[in-house]
Amino acid sequence: RxxxxxxxxxxxxxxxxxxxxxxxxxxxxxxxxxxxxxxxxxxxxxxxxxLILRGGAQQFIEEAARSLNDAIMIVRRAIKAYAVVAGGGAIEMELSRHLRGYLRTISGKEQLVISSFSKALEVIPKTLADNSGMDATEIVNKLRQKHNVGEVLEGMWYGVDVLNERVGDTFEQFIWEPELVRINVLVAATEAACRILSVDETVKNPSSEQDQNEARRMAALQG
Structure with missing residues (x-):
């Protein structure tokens, strides 16, 4: 040092x-x-x-330290990657729009899978809106409208503008995310979903189940 x-x-x-x-x-x-x-x-x-962090409680300082570390790492990754995409859920809404369009070209059970994947992507902007105190349903509907306007897709970079509590072009507002981060997130989420769906059997631990039943019985007696 x-x-x-x-x-x-x-x-x-x-x-x-x-x-x-x-x-x-x-x-x-x-x-x-x-x-x-x-x-x-x-x-x-x-x-x-x-950097010196100050706070009224240890948990506030730890949360600030985690947030600061995340911010530094995201900037570091952006500088190294040399490629960014719009943040605020813009890329997820655009992917969702693309999948809805692709959905019309296929038939069979694959439609259900792609439809569910498309809806799952919209959870990102919806969660951002919820955490910001905005009407999540209204925000997602506005984003759908923006991402479907025009032949050249003028609204492809529209996402949740948390600071102004509205939807906006997050790319123009410098709300960026490293491209590599978004790719890794989508790949990891998809692989996790595939692993869960591939589970066709569960194994129960008898002793654990017995302990749970005993705990329920004791709770019922105390109640």
């Missing part, structure tokens, strides 16, 4: 050249809460940054 903060190079001997030394404008030891930290400031060659 000292090396990353000052730009110094780690040496195995004290007889090394001074060219390997780092630069630090100020070094101090500070106390935050019950812990003490060494702080390096004024480092022109620094390759690391320290």
């Amino acid at each position: 000292v090396s990353a903060a000052t730009g110094a190079q780690i040496q195995t001997t004290l007889a090394g050249s001074t060219d390997f030394l780092g630069i630090c404008g100020k070094f101090e030891e500070i106390q935050i809460g019950d812990e003490r930290f060494n702080m390096f400031t004024g480092c022109p060659q620094a390759k690391s940054v320290t």
